[in-house]
Amino acid sequence: MTVRAIRGATQLDTDEREHLVERTKELVEQVLDANALTTDDLISILFTCTPDLRSDFPAAAAREMGLGDVPLMCAVEIDVPGALPRVVRLMAHANLDRPRTDVRHVYLHGATVLRRDLAQ
Numbered sequence: 001m002t003v004r005a006i007r008g009a010t011q012l013d014t015d016e017r018e019h020l021v022e023r024t025k026e027l028v029e030q031v032l033d034a035n036a037l038t039t040d041d042l043i044s045i046l047f048t049c050t051p052d053l054r055s056d057f058p059a060a061a062a063r064e065m066g067l068g069d070v071p072l073m074c075a076v077e078i079d080v081p082g083a084l085p086r087v088v089r090l091m092a093h094a095n096l097d098r099p100r101t102d103v104r105h106v107y108l109h110g111a112t113v114l115r116r117d118l119a120q
């Protein structure tokens with residue numbers, strides 16, 4: 001089985017906890033759907049938040065959707081002046097038997113501007 005890395009990002013409208021949970025779950029679900037994966041195929045997920053997001057850990061949201069046995073980690077994105085605010089990013093590693101060029105990366109809401117070349 002081949003291990004592939006999958007990128008994802010979403011932008012929040014506010015830093016309310018419920019909103020962060022909802023947008024994080026949506027992002028993880030879409031990454032899985034776009035690549036026809038189940039949670040069993042996941043090896044790990046690294047999340048980052050821009051420094052303006054402090055309401056909760058995206059990993060907590062991921063656990064709420066059943067990823068309790070997937071190793072998760074959260075970190076803060078580099079605080080580059082002028083960068084897009086309120087962004088949750090993820091890098092997932094998964095068992096995925098397909099060429100890297102066929103991996104579907106997912107950019108949602110305002111985060112589509114980050115990588116127009118990758119956004120669906």
Ligand SMILES: O=C(O)C(=O)C[C@]1(C(=O)O)C=C[C@@H](O)C=C1
Nearest residue numbers: 007008009048077078089114115
């Ligand atoms: O893909 C993103 O989310 C980006 O903002 C682009 C980019 C990059 O330059 O590749 C920049 C910063 C992030 O840490 C990850 C990737």
